[in-house]
Amino acid sequence: EQYPVEMHKVRIIQKLNLLPVEERLVAAQEAGHNTFLLENKDVFLDMLTDSGVNAMSQDQQAAMFRADDAYAGSATFTRLRDKVVEIFGMPHFLPVHQGRAAEHLLSTVLVKPGTYVPMNYHFTTSKAHVVANGGEVLELIKPEGLQVTSEHPFKGDMDVAALRALISDKGADAIAFVRMEAGTNLIGGQPVSLANMTEVSAVCRDHGIPFVMDASLIADNLYFCKTREASCADLDVREIMRAMCDLYDVIYFSARKVGFGRGGGICVRDDRLFHKLRELIPLFEGFLTYGGMSVREIEAITVGLDETMDLDMINQGPIFIDYMVRELERRGVPVITPPGGLGAHIDAMRFLDHLDQHDYPAAALASALYIASGVRGMERGTMSEQRNADGSEPLAHMELVRLALPRRVFTLSQLNYAIDRLDWLYQNRRLIGGMEFTEEPEILRFFFGRLAPK
Ligand code: F0G
Numbered sequence: 155e156q157y158p159v160e161m162h163k164v165r166i167i168q169k170l171n172l173l174p175v176e177e178r179l180v181a182a183q184e185a186g187h188n189t190f191l192l193e194n195k196d197v198f199l200d201m202l203t204d205s206g207v208n209a210m211s212q213d214q215q216a217a218m219f220r221a222d223d224a225y226a227g228s229a230t231f232t233r234l235r236d237k238v239v240e241i242f243g244m245p246h247f248l249p250v251h252q253g254r255a256a257e258h259l260l261s262t263v264l265v266k267p268g269t270y271v272p273m274n275y276h277f278t279t280s281k282a283h284v285v286a287n288g289g290e291v292l293e294l295i296k297p298e299g300l301q302v303t304s305e306h307p308f309k310g311d312m313d314v315a316a317l318r319a320l321i322s323d324k325g326a327d328a329i330a331f332v333r334m335e336a337g338t339n340l341i342g343g344q345p346v347s348l349a350n351m352t353e354v355s356a357v358c359r360d361h362g363i364p365f366v367m368d369a370s371l372i373a374d375n376l377y378f379c380k381t382r383e384a385s386c387a388d389l390d391v392r393e394i395m396r397a398m399c400d401l402y403d404v405i406y407f408s409a410r411k412v413g414f415g416r417g418g419g420i421c422v423r424d425d426r427l428f429h430k431l432r433e434l435i436p437l438f439e440g441f442l443t444y445g446g447m448s449v450r451e452i453e454a455i456t457v458g459l460d461e462t463m464d465l466d467m468i469n470q471g472p473i474f475i476d477y478m479v480r481e482l483e484r485r486g487v488p489v490i491t492p493p494g495g496l497g498a499h500i501d502a503m504r505f506l507d508h509l510d511q512h513d514y515p516a517a518a519l520a521s522a523l524y525i526a527s528g529v530r531g532m533e534r535g536t537m538s539e540q541r542n543a544d545g546s547e548p549l550a551h552m553e554l555v556r557l558a559l560p561r562r563v564f565t566l567s568q569l570n571y572a573i574d575r576l577d578w579l580y581q582n583r584r585l586i587g588g589m590e591f592t593e594e595p596e597i598l599r600f601f602f603g604r605l606a607p608k
Contacts, residue, residue, distance in 0.1 A: 341551070367398070505580060
């Protein structure tokens with residue numbers, strides 16, 4: 155049997171705390187059964203997200219010491235810009251404080267009321283910014299992408315025929331931009347193939363529609379292209395990255411995910427679009443040479459981007475996720491397959507098949523898992539959807555509990571603990587009932603909404 159093994163060692167540690175189950179129950183109740191509202195001191199293994207919590211390397215930490223503090227013209231920023239231009243190959247780069255800031259600015263400039271933004275799949279914040287500017291998000295994921303169990307290697311691929319049909323139906327002018335999320339977040343961290351990006355890019359170029367990549371989860375996606383796509387097998391990671399980037403007009407990313415740091419950025423090819431976006435940076439983010447990021451974080455991201463081009467660094471997430479998904483599958487726990495990036499995704503719809511989707515099964519499972527184990531996951535289902543304008547509630551395509559594996563953070567024995575507790579919870583799944591809102595915010599309600607057992 156093969157076990158994953160890390161190509162790094164741990165040299166700084168943080169002590170963890172495992173509360174007794176009675177205290178975990180109280181903590182869950184005080185958090186309104188929303189894992190976002192738990193205090194981290196009450197959490198044993200924090201698998202809420204990989205955002206801003208990936209482990210830094212010694213080279214990143216060392217770089218943070220030489221950061222050049224300057225409002226304007228910081229040498230630290232120049233180092234990041236040069237690195238981004240080297241890796242992404244785009245002429246222009248703008249710094250922003252995190253991924254959703256890039257989404258805010260791109261939607262502000264490109265989305266007009268009544269326009270459409272087709273994408274392989276939405277992410278919560280990317281959709282919210284399109285909608286806030288009067289646009290409509292259309293998801294053109296291939297049907298395989300929504301099958302919870304499959305052996306399809308690239309379930310994040312976009313349906314190119316559907317994109318062509320949409321353009322001939324609405325007209326190219328009605329399409330604000332086409333967004334490719336590589337890899338996808340809400341459908342189980344599933345990657346997009348280079349072949350699919352190439353096809354979509356050709357359609358966009360034929361019609362003069364800007365093609366935008368959300369590269370927040372690109373590290374895992376690069377690994378999957380290298381290991382699952384025949385045409386990439388003989389390319390190194392940098393070459394795959396450049397082959398992708400050359401297909402796009404705009405690439406933005408959350409450096410809380412890619413680059414093992416905290417920040418974000420937008421790469422732009424076209425001069426006019428660059429100038430329009432640049433005007434908004436000082437208004438919303440900060441001056442052009444920091445964009446809301448601390449110079450120390452900028453140094454860490456610059457080094458982290460190089461580490462993202464190193465297969466020994468970016469393989470750890472996907473191979474640990476693969477291990478966790480396969481072990482859960484062996485125990486009969488319903489999971490999304492094939493294993494993707496970002497984390498292991500538990501299929502709450504099958505796990506709690508006695509609950510209705512309006513009972514928020516993924517939220518119920520996330521809270522139950524915390525109580526049973528101290529492991530904090532994230533609801534990625536109907537609770538993460540936004541109500542329609544008429545107040546009705548759209549049901550999510552999938553009801554997932556995501557157990558994110560921040561890069562380079564957890565050990566295999568910690569994964570085994572989580573697997574064992576999930577196994578126990580699955581054996582005792584009838585203990586878990588449905589939930590209802592006691593407090594429901596209007597926008598991005600999953601962040602601070604509160605629930606109670608129905
Ligand atoms: N795009 C994708 C695909 C993301 O996964 C995220 C964040 C963002 C954009 C927004 O970036 O957080 O830096 O503003 N995903 C985090 C998560 C929050 O937990 O999945 P941000």
